[in-house]
Amino acid sequence: MSRFSKSILALAALAVSSGAFAFDNYKGLGRQATQAEVAAWDIDVRPDFKGLPKGSGDVQKGNDLFEEKCASCHGSFGESNEVFTPLIGGTTQDDIKKGRVGGFVTGDIPQRTTFTKVATISTVYDYIYRAMPWTAPKSLKPDEVYAILAYFLNLAEIVPGDFVLSDKNIAEVQQKMPNRNGMTTNHGMWPGPSAAKGGIGNGGKPDVKNVACMKDCKKEVRIGSVLPDYARTAHGNLEDQNRSFGPVRGVRTIEGEAAAAKAPAQSPELALANANACMACHGLSNKVVGPGYNEIQARYKDQADAPDRLFAKVKAGGQGVWGSVPMPPNGHVKDEDIKTLVKWILSGAK
Amino acid sequence: MGDLSNKPGRLQRAPENFLTEEQVKAVGAGRRDFMRKSFLAASAAMMAPVAARAVEGDPEILNLPPWSTTLGLPVATNPYGQPSKYESQLLRRESPGLTRVGGASVSFAPLQGLFGIITPSGLHFERHHQGWHDVDPARHRLMINGSDPAFLKKPKVYTMDQLMRLPSVSRIHFIECGANTGLEWGNVAVPTVQYTHGMLSCSEFTGVPLKLLLEDCGVDYKKARYVLAEGADGSSMTRTIPMEMVENGEVLVAYGMNGEMLRPENGYPLRLVVPGVQGVSWVKWLRRIEVGDKPYATKDEAVHYIDLMPDGLHRQYTSVQECKSVITTPSGGQRLLEQGFYNVSGLAWSGRGKVTRVDVSFDGGINWKTARIEGPVQNKALTRFNVDWVWDGKPAILQSRAMDETGYVQPSYGQLRAVRGTKSIYHNNAIQSWKIVESGEVSNVQVL
Numbered sequence: 001m002s003r004f005s006k007s008i009l010a011l012a013a014l015a016v017s018s019g020a021f022a023f024d025n026y027k028g029l030g031r032q033a034t035q036a037e038v039a040a041w042d043i044d045v046r047p048d049f050k051g052l053p054k055g056s057g058d059v060q061k062g063n064d065l066f067e068e069k070c071a072s073c074h075g076s077f078g079e080s081n082e083v084f085t086p087l088i089g090g091t092t093q094d095d096i097k098k099g100r101v102g103g104f105v106t107g108d109i110p111q112r113t114t115f116t117k118v119a120t121i122s123t124v125y126d127y128i129y130r131a132m133p134w135t136a137p138k139s140l141k142p143d144e145v146y147a148i149l150a151y152f153l154n155l156a157e158i159v160p161g162d163f164v165l166s167d168k169n170i171a172e173v174q175q176k177m178p179n180r181n182g183m184t185t186n187h188g189m190w191p192g193p194s195a196a197k198g199g200i201g202n203g204g205k206p207d208v209k210n211v212a213c214m215k216d217c218k219k220e221v222r223i224g225s226v227l228p229d230y231a232r233t234a235h236g237n238l239e240d241q242n243r244s245f246g247p248v249r250g251v252r253t254i255e256g257e258a259a260a261a262k263a264p265a266q267s268p269e270l271a272l273a274n275a276n277a278c279m280a281c282h283g284l285s286n287k288v289v290g291p292g293y294n295e296i297q298a299r300y301k302d303q304a305d306a307p308d309r310l311f312a313k314v315k316a317g318g319q320g321v322w323g324s325v326p327m328p329p330n331g332h333v334k335d336e337d338i339k340t341l342v343k344w345i346l347s348g349a350k
Numbered sequence: 351m352g353d354l355s356n357k358p359g360r361l362q363r364a365p366e367n368f369l370t371e372e373q374v375k376a377v378g379a380g381r382r383d384f385m386r387k388s389f390l391a392a393s394a395a396m397m398a399p400v401a402a403r404a405v406e407g408d409p410e411i412l413n414l415p416p417w418s419t420t421l422g423l424p425v426a427t428n429p430y431g432q433p434s435k436y437e438s439q440l441l442r443r444e445s446p447g448l449t450r451v452g453g454a455s456v457s458f459a460p461l462q463g464l465f466g467i468i469t470p471s472g473l474h475f476e477r478h479h480q481g482w483h484d485v486d487p488a489r490h491r492l493m494i495n496g497s498d499p500a501f502l503k504k505p506k507v508y509t510m511d512q513l514m515r516l517p518s519v520s521r522i523h524f525i526e527c528g529a530n531t532g533l534e535w536g537n538v539a540v541p542t543v544q545y546t547h548g549m550l551s552c553s554e555f556t557g558v559p560l561k562l563l564l565e566d567c568g569v570d571y572k573k574a575r576y577v578l579a580e581g582a583d584g585s586s587m588t589r590t591i592p593m594e595m596v597e598n599g600e601v602l603v604a605y606g607m608n609g610e611m612l613r614p615e616n617g618y619p620l621r622l623v624v625p626g627v628q629g630v631s632w633v634k635w636l637r638r639i640e641v642g643d644k645p646y647a648t649k650d651e652a653v654h655y656i657d658l659m660p661d662g663l664h665r666q667y668t669s670v671q672e673c674k675s676v677i678t679t680p681s682g683g684q685r686l687l688e689q690g691f692y693n694v695s696g697l698a699w700s701g702r703g704k705v706t707r708v709d710v711s712f713d714g715g716i717n718w719k720t721a722r723i724e725g726p727v728q729n730k731a732l733t734r735f736n737v738d739w740v741w742d743g744k745p746a747i748l749q750s751r752a753m754d755e756t757g758y759v760q761p762s763y764g765q766l767r768a769v770r771g772t773k774s775i776y777h778n779n780a781i782q783s784w785k786i787v788e789s790g791e792v793s794n795v796q797v798l
Contacts, residue, residue: 023503023568029515030506030566038495038505041638044578044588047647050497083450104662117656117664120647127649130586131480134453137584182664183656189668189777191627191701192592198575199592200645200667204702207769210759212709212751214718221714221747224763225537225796226785227682232541232793234446238683240439241542243463247692248684250439251791253541277453277481 043138045126049171052125056166057147059154065144066151069133072290072327078155081111088155090116091178096158099181115156119183121174125149135277135332269344276333278341284349291322293349300346310342311335439463442473445533445545453481456527458548461678461697466724467522467732469551471608476615477527477549477629479650480585485635487619490582492603494567496574497642503568510619514605516558521602521625522731524552524699526671528628528655531778535767538794542683546782546794547676550697552732555623556606559599564641571597574641578648579622582637588648589631590667591624593641600625600730603636625730626701627669628776630655660771671701673760674779675708675735675752686790689743696721698733700754707753708735714747714783714797715762721750741786747797748784764798 024030045051067076074080078087090113095101101116103109109116118124129145131137140148150165158176159165165173174180185200187207194203233253235241242250266274273279285294300306312318315338317329330338406412442457449455459475469475476482487510496502527549533539540546560577577596581587595601602623605611612618617634624631630650645651645667656664675698680686698705704727709718721735735750752760763780770777785795 023566025562025566026516029512030508030563033493033495033505033507037493037507041493041580042495042640043586044497044580044640044646044648046497046642046644048644050644084454100662102662104658104664107660107662112658114653118653119666120652123647123649123652126588127653130588131584131649134480137480137586179664182662183652183666184659184663185666187657187665187668189665189670189672190592191624191670192575192594199594204670206672206758208761208765210751210761210765212707212718212753212759214709214720217716217718221716222764222798223714223785223795224798227538227541227794231539232683235443235541235545235683236446238542241441241443241460241462241544242439242684244436244439246463248680248686248792251683251685253683274452277451279452 043126043130045122045129047120047122049122049167052122052167052170053129053142054167055142055146056164056168057143057145057150058164059147059150059159059161061144062147062149062151062154065140065148069136069140070148073134078113078152086111086113088115088152089113091156093157095178096176099177099179101179101182104179104182115152116179117182119177119180121149121170121177124152125170135330267344267350269340269349272337273341273344276330276337276341290327293345295322296345297348306346307339307342310345311338314338314342440473442475442548443544445540448533454479456529456549458544459551461543461548461550461676462681462684464678465695465734467552467697467728467734468608469553471553471610471613471616474551474553474607474613474616475527475549478583478615479587480583482615483583483635484614485582485618490619490635490637492563492620492636493638494563495638495640496569497578497640498573501570501574501641501643502564503570506563506567508563510605513558513603513620516562518556518558518606519602520554520556520606521600521623522552522554522728523623523625524550524671524730524732525623525629525632526550526674526699526701528630528668528671528776531674531780531782532775534780534794534796535774535778536772538796541794543676543678543681543782546682547697549629550699550732552699553607554609555602555604557602557604557620557623560596560601560603560622560639561599563603563639564596569641573643576642576645577601578638578640578642578646579631579633579636580638580640581617581633582635586637587630587633587650588646589633589650590645590648591622591627591631595624595627603639626671626703628655628671628701631669655776657770657774657776659774665774668777671699672777672779673700673702673705673752673754673758674698675705675750675760676782677710677748677750677784680748680786680792681784682792682794684792686741686786686792688790689741692739692741693736694721694739694748695734695736696750698723698735698750698752699731700752700756700758701730702758703755704729705733705752706755708733709751709753710735710737711749711751712739712746715749715781718751741790743788745788746786747795748786748792749781749797751781762798763796767798 073083074087079089090103090109091101125145146165150163153159154161188202188205190201193199194201237254239250239252282290283292286292314330318327440460440463442459444457457476459469459473490510492508495505530549531546534546575593577591579589604623605620612621620636621634622632622636656666657668658664675696677696679695698708708721710721711718721737724734727733760781766780783795783797784792786792
């Protein structure tokens with residue numbers, strides 16, 4: 001081999017070992033991101049706290065913030081199951097000690113709350129910061145997220161009432177997360193390399209093994225479960241969910257007049273209310289978190305200034321008229337849409 | 351007429367079939383005079399305007415319909431074409447009570463009436479985590495950066511104009527929510543294949559391999575072994591993806607779906623395509639890709655999309671959709687019209703590659719028959735299978751069982767539950783059973 005060939009090989013080996021190759025391959029396409037741009041969007045926080053913003057917040061501040069911005073959906077203590085599954089509950093001091101939620105081991109856990117499941121506190125910080133509150137995501141400042149998280153930790157009896165959570169002590173709190181040892185990656189459903197090769201899991205080995213038997217595969221057919229009667233009708237008239245021609249028909253699951261009556265078309269106002277997430281907290285004729293629209297109409301229908309007062313409440317939020325759960329401000333809804341919605345509610349919300 | 355005519359919902363027989371078996375035998379025996387009487391009887395039973403001509407045949411043939419005798423509509427009457435007005439039944443639908451907030455919910459694709467392997471874009475299932483938006487493509491950006499400056503020589507920003515100038519590929523892949531069939535882990539809960547399996551769709555996606563973009567930014571594959579994908583919606587959904595899948599060239603940054611742009615509900619103008627992996631990783635309204643050296647334990651990898659096992663541990667980073675199949679015709683909530691021949695049809699798929707075989711049973715899994723697979727079979731795509739069947743009017747239990755190119759055979763409920771219990775929510779790929787009773791009604795049952 002010539003010296004020249006050797007040097008080429010050496011160069012190639014160097015390129016491979018450093019992982020280097022050409023970039024900026026497509027002339028005129030893509031430009032360098034500025035530091036400010038990356039900072040604006042790169043908000044993820046990893047379990048090792050890479051990406052965690054500096055800051056701090058205490059339990060009391062978190063309690064106040066939660067009551068103002070979060071309790072309308074999650075309940076004052078993160079316990080509500082009305083709109084979303086509960087955040088807090090189902091963990092014990094023993095769980096905090098062991099890092100395994102005992103209810104999962106015994107199988108008698110009544111409800112899988114966020115704090116029974118999550119092993120990494122970074123996940124909770126990351127998610128609140130990027131996605132909450134529901135109707136105004138990314139509006140919380142880092143200190144506010146720390147405070148709300150401190151409040152959660154206090155509710156879950158992980159930290160005392162005077163606790164201040166910060167980027168400095170969050171790693172210590174991680175060591176008290178009730179389900180921190182509750183995850184396993186020993187499975188074959190990660191699509192990358194195995195843990196043995198620096199990845200996750202067993203490298204794709206399935207956990208069940210069936211064989212493709214073709215004849216006389218078993219002596220009897222054991223039925224484990226059949227469709228309950230209520231489930232047969234719970235999805236409406238199945239006749240209307242299949243073609244009216246072809247090899248089969250849908251089964252008529254709702255008889256007589258009920259089947260003949262078509263579902264009423266959604267009014268444009270209801271569509272607007274849905275689109276603006278109003279229906280997350282209000283029912284047309286029932287309380288969900290906030291009052292039902294029928295209740296609001298009943299209370300305000302004879303008041304001349306009701307449209308203006310309700311407009312202000314939708315826009316800026318309010319509290320007290322219907323109990324302690326506040327109505328969050330709805331800055332995301334256009335003024336004209338609020339007017340349309342208020343008029344619709346006061347005329348019966350049909 | 352025969353006794354079937356008394357069954358509710360029975361179709362009116364065409365005139366040429368008005369004879370009972372006994373009468374057919376009588377005709378065969380030479381009693382031709384009998385035939386004339388029967389024609390008259392059949393005529394009397396028909397509606398007045400066609401009665402006079404019924405003797406001669408089917409009024410739908412003898413009386414020309416308006417579409418044969420009048421002028422039709424001009425081109426571009428519907429500038430964006432719509433399905434026939436007779437196709438109003440097959441819609442994506444919610445499962446009542448499954449979720450309480452429409453912005454964090456699911457709508458299921460009507461698999462019971464779809465053909466072939468491509469899901470019509472308007473019927474593609476939906477799963478949103480914080481509502482959907484119709485994102486302005488002129489204002490949309492894709493950023494690629496590293497969790498550490500050493501992982502990427504040059505963090506970059508691309509506009510849609512630029513992304514759509516880059517070399518593109520088009521590939522057909524299925525997308526299935528990890529929670530598809532999740533309602534059925536413990537017991538039968540929903541009536542039709544739309545609700546048991548409808549968080550499943552398949553499309554041709556067009557876009558740029560993510561590998562091309564990462565290399566354009568000067569990624570260091572030796573250091574960066576994971577990718578984080580992030581959406582531009584309120585939830586800014588994030589998921590971890592192994593770099594191996596990117597290096598294979600199969601992960602796409604897609605803008606096209608079935609020949610047009612993505613639909614808003616499916617991530618317009620840009621989504622990630624991660625073939626074989628559960629839908630939550632196919633981040634919609636994709637705004638950012640970060641390369642890193644560790645997995646991220648995002649909300650949808652640490653609170654949701656974790657699989658609870660009988661020992662109380664949750665499996666984390668379960669992403670692959672294992673081999674699965676389901677018969678779509680006939681299926682739960684449908685009714686066979688009468689005895690006789692049927693083309694039993696269904697879908698099979700595997701997140702580990704190509705489907706190699708599908709077997710179908712009509713007796714609840716005692717005996718099996720290999721189905722015809724409609725080719726060409728695509729990698730990590732829905733695969734249509736068909737099998738001939740003559741229903742003799744007796745009860746039957748229909749099942750399908752798929753195999754993929756790794757040799758994996760779709761498991762039974764008994765086998766799956768023996769390992770995973772009934773509370774894991776995600777990744778239920780058990781063999782689906784449809785029970786048919788004498789009336790022809792098909793219902794959802796679970797065979798262990």
